[in-house]
Amino acid sequence: MSEKFDVIVVGAGPAGTSCAYNCAKNGLKVLLIERGEYPGSKNVMGGVLYRKQMEDIIPEFWKEAPLERPVVEQRFWMMDKESVVQFGYKGLEWAAEPYNNFTVLRAQFDQWFAQKAVEQGALLINETVVTECIVENGKVIGVRTDRPDGEAYADVVVLADGVNSLLSKQLGFHREFRPDEVALTVMEVINLPKDKINDRFNLEGNHGTTIEIFGDSTKGNLGTAFLYTNKESLNIGVGTTLSSMIKAKLKPYELLDYLKKHPMVRPYLEGGESAEYLAHLIPEGGFNSVPRVAGNGVLVVGDAAQLVNAIHREGSNMAMASGQMAAEAIVEAKKDDDFSENSLNRYKEALFGSFIIKDLEKYKDAAHTFETYPQYFKEYLPMMNKAMSKFFTVDGTPKREKQKEIMRSVTAEKGTFKVMQDIYRAWKAVK
Amino acid sequence: MHIVVCVKQVPDTKIIKINPKTNTLDRRSAPAILNPYDAHAVQEAVKIRNKTGGTISVLSMGPPQAVAVIKKSVEIGADLGYLISDRAFAGADTLATSYALSKALEKISKDNPIDLVICGKHAIDGDTGQVGPGIARRLDIPPITNVIEVSEVNKEEKYVHIKRKQIDGYEVIQSQLPCLLTVEKEINDIEYAPLTNMINAARYEPVIWSVNDLEDVDKTQLGLKGSPTIVGKMFSPPKLEGGKRIEGSTDSQVEQLMGILMERKDLLKIKTANS
Ligand SMILES: Cc1cc2nc3c(=O)[nH]c(=O)nc-3n(C[C@H](O)[C@H](O)[C@H](O)COP(=O)(O)OP(=O)(O)OC[C@H]3O[C@@H](n4cnc5c(N)ncnc54)[C@H](O)[C@@H]3O)c2cc1C
Ligand SMILES: Cc1cc2nc3c(=O)[nH]c(=O)nc-3n(C[C@H](O)[C@H](O)[C@H](O)COP(=O)(O)OP(=O)(O)OC[C@H]3O[C@@H](n4cnc5c(N)ncnc54)[C@H](O)[C@@H]3O)c2cc1C
Numbered sequence: 285m286s287e288k289f290d291v292i293v294v295g296a297g298p299a300g301t302s303c304a305y306n307c308a309k310n311g312l313k314v315l316l317i318e319r320g321e322y323p324g325s326k327n328v329m330g331g332v333l334y335r336k337q338m339e340d341i342i343p344e345f346w347k348e349a350p351l352e353r354p355v356v357e358q359r360f361w362m363m364d365k366e367s368v369v370q371f372g373y374k375g376l377e378w379a380a381e382p383y384n385n386f387t388v389l390r391a392q393f394d395q396w397f398a399q400k401a402v403e404q405g406a407l408l409i410n411e412t413v414v415t416e417c418i419v420e421n422g423k424v425i426g427v428r429t430d431r432p433d434g435e436a437y438a439d440v441v442v443l444a445d446g447v448n449s450l451l452s453k454q455l456g457f458h459r460e461f462r463p464d465e466v467a468l469t470v471m472e473v474i475n476l477p478k479d480k481i482n483d484r485f486n487l488e489g490n491h492g493t494t495i496e497i498f499g500d501s502t503k504g505n506l507g508t509a510f511l512y513t514n515k516e517s518l519n520i521g522v523g524t525t526l527s528s529m530i531k532a533k534l535k536p537y538e539l540l541d542y543l544k545k546h547p548m549v550r551p552y553l554e555g556g557e558s559a560e561y562l563a564h565l566i567p568e569g570g571f572n573s574v575p576r577v578a579g580n581g582v583l584v585v586g587d588a589a590q591l592v593n594a595i596h597r598e599g600s601n602m603a604m605a606s607g608q609m610a611a612e613a614i615v616e617a618k619k620d621d622d623f624s625e626n627s628l629n630r631y632k633e634a635l636f637g638s639f640i641i642k643d644l645e646k647y648k649d650a651a652h653t654f655e656t657y658p659q660y661f662k663e664y665l666p667m668m669n670k671a672m673s674k675f676f677t678v679d680g681t682p683k684r685e686k687q688k689e690i691m692r693s694v695t696a697e698k699g700t701f702k703v704m705q706d707i708y709r710a711w712k713a714v715k
Numbered sequence: 716m717h718i719v720v721c722v723k724q725v726p727d728t729k730i731i732k733i734n735p736k737t738n739t740l741d742r743r744s745a746p747a748i749l750n751p752y753d754a755h756a757v758q759e760a761v762k763i764r765n766k767t768g769g770t771i772s773v774l775s776m777g778p779p780q781a782v783a784v785i786k787k788s789v790e791i792g793a794d795l796g797y798l799i800s801d802r803a804f805a806g807a808d809t810l811a812t813s814y815a816l817s818k819a820l821e822k823i824s825k826d827n828p829i830d831l832v833i834c835g836k837h838a839i840d841g842d843t844g845q846v847g848p849g850i851a852r853r854l855d856i857p858p859i860t861n862v863i864e865v866s867e868v869n870k871e872e873k874y875v876h877i878k879r880k881q882i883d884g885y886e887v888i889q890s891q892l893p894c895l896l897t898v899e900k901e902i903n904d905i906e907y908a909p910l911t912n913m914i915n916a917a918r919y920e921p922v923i924w925s926v927n928d929l930e931d932v933d934k935t936q937l938g939l940k941g942s943p944t945i946v947g948k949m950f951s952p953p954k955l956e957g958g959k960r961i962e963g964s965t966d967s968q969v970e971q972l973m974g975i976l977m978e979r980k981d982l983l984k985i986k987t988a989n990s
Contacts (some may be wrong), residue, residue: 286910286911287911287914315914402917407914407916407917408917409910409913409917411913414908429910431908431910432907432908433909433911434909434910435910436733436910684849
């Protein structure tokens with residue numbers, strides 16, 4: 285009775301849908317299984333969708349995808365209690381084709397993307413939880429779901445079930461992640477009329493801004509916050525590694541509340557109406573946490589494989605690209621009718637040769653460095669705010685003297701050697 | 716046994732917003748769903764078919780997106796689906812809706828004679844409950860409304876035993892087949908569909924008919940033209956105010972409550988069908 289497919293993809297997020305889309309496009313018989321009421325119904329993202337990897341799958345997607353705003357400005361805030369040092373870039377070349385990136389609401393975007401996979405011939409079923417892979421003779425041959433008569437079979441099962449992938453854990457591909465390998469993030473969607481958003485963020489038409497906030501947004505703990513503009517709402521969120529949260533006894537919703545009331549943030553939200561509250565984990569272990577990604581009859585993609593660049597808040601693009609690489613490997617494997625680990629390792633090779641693993645490798649020590657040496661967030665950011673304040677306050681002191689005084693106060697607090705050491709360490713972690 | 720269930724796509728009224736200026740439904744604010752009563756109608760058809768064998772067809776009138784409710788019905792267990800979709804049907808009131816649906820039913824029954832039609836008790840948007848009986852009248856079969864149980868289906872001798880909900884109990888009816896039922900939600904629980912149904916539904920493409928695919932249709936009875944209903948005015952009912960809250964220590968709460976009950980003896984009267 286149970287049907288056999290070429291490919292079963294578990295999870296209709298960007299990784300799974302990308303894989304299903306590309307497999308179906310190549311004529312494979314694909315079943316895409318999603319546990320939510322519809323794709324995206326439970327998915328969470330700050331909201332920046334990168335043009336490049338999406339375009340590789342669907343050229344000129346911006347002409348029809350449900351996007352919020354093209355991002356024309358990116359700001360970075362180093363925030364203290366009552367001050368902020370900011371830098372950023374705004375450029376109108378980002379307001380025209382081919383654009384740079386967009387804000388999106390995942391509940392809409394994922395649904396649209398999954399529909400595209402369906403148009404390519406993938407079969408999508410919702411409200412169905414995959415409970416385990418069916419393994420026979422050391423090979424994954426299908427999945428078992430929570431539905432009556434719930435088995436389905438395939439040559440390859442692709443696990444795109446997101447961060448904390450229970451399915452790849454069951455297969456023994458990875459251990460339980462440590463609290464310093466995942467970030468707990470909470471966010472809120474706040475409705476605000478379009479003209480208010482455009483006024484407050486100094487925007488025209490559908491242009492959008494993203495603000496990444498460091499420092500006091502996490503009360504000095506390792507993590508970041510963000511404030512992004514949608515068409516008629518704002519996404520605001522904050523997260524830190526689970527270990528920081530435990531250590532500092534932070535409650536995520538309290539942190540978000542603190543951020544929303546912060547005097548630097550509050551004016552942007554004024555009068556807005558909270559529409560949605562979401563919480564989600566982000567895999568931030570990076571290079572050192574990437575699990576086994578290929579086995580006999582099985583591949584792991586996206587967040588399930590810990591493919592997130594936390595420093596650059598890139599995740600959805602890595603998910604899509606990895607899904608596409610998995611699809612390419614499956615198409616090749618199908619030609620040889622060989623779905624062994626050896627054959628499917630084509631995916632692993634592609635992944636490790638791509639920007640994904642290269643970027644993760646570049647930053648492999650960053651999170652660890654910043655977590656082990658909390659001074660960056662706890663001391664240097666406030667120092668920077670004080671320095672700026674001093675430098676720009678006009679009080680009759682000559683500028684050169686101000687510079688000296690600033691340097692003196694920084695090194696006095698920490699010692700010249702210590703400061704140099706910290707700078708070198710930070711540079712090494714992100715170079 | 717051939718059972719046809721009429722299913723309607725409706726906005727999810729649990730979430731839908733009313734445009735305060737025009738007092739009309741803001742249909743964009745809510746996702747479209749299968750009318751909840753109709754889901755129970757399909758489920759009941761599945762229960763009957765599991766005993767008698769045969770085929771379940773579902774029929775819907777609506778825009779092309781209404782394919783979604785047919786697929787949802789296939790998830791629950793329907794075998795075939797028909798969508799009638801055409802500008803000519805747009806703006807139909809209950810009279811025109813039941814006319815169009817009955818014409819489609821006539822066409823369906825030519826291929827496979829219909830033994831039973833099942834509708835929901837009412838649609839959660841239009842809310843009239845008139846379409847089911849309207850269809851029955853046109854097909855000249857008995858309408859049996861407010862059904863809470865189908866206790867027996869005898870396809871050889873062509874009769875059914877039905878329980879109908881009444882204010883103070885239920886009524887047991889025997890009816891000929893074919894007939895038309897409109898069902899209450901309590902008639903069954905929607906079952907968690909097997910995986911094969913989900914896969915069938917994902918793959919299923921219903922038959923879509925335009926007005927010209929139907930036979931012997933009097934086009935003046937369709938859509939807005941065929942709808943004598945005139946919407947005079949729409950308004951949102953006043954918001955319900957929360958009841959009074961009794962607070963204080965347990966003793967004082969009991970005292971206050973007794974005071975209210977002694978004053979308002981009418982609250983203690985047991986409601987009967989006649990009162
Ligand atoms: C607060 C926050 C902000 C972020 N901001 C950004 C950003 O601005 N830009 C960016 O690029 N990335 C961002 N990310 C990261 C990004 O969201 C993820 O990297 C991306 O969603 C990963 O895609 P995925 O398809 O691997 O997993 P997911 O999107 O998590 O999808 C997994 C899917 O699998 C389904 N599923 C899980 N288990 C099962 C099961 N057993 N059976 C069936 N279905 C199952 C889930 O319902 C879900 O639909 C952010 C993440 C968070 C939490
Ligand atoms: C006063 C009034 C004003 C209205 N105004 C508008 C308006 O402004 N805009 C608008 O879009 N609609 C409007 N309608 C609704 C429209 O006329 C009805 O939706 C339609 O005729 C069906 O009636 P109903 O929703 O009351 O269904 P009901 O009679 O309550 O439905 C009972 C059962 O009939 C079946 N059924 C009903 N409709 C269908 C269908 N289309 N396909 C398949 N089966 C079906 C289902 O089994 C359903 O459970 C209005 C209706 C009334 C009475």
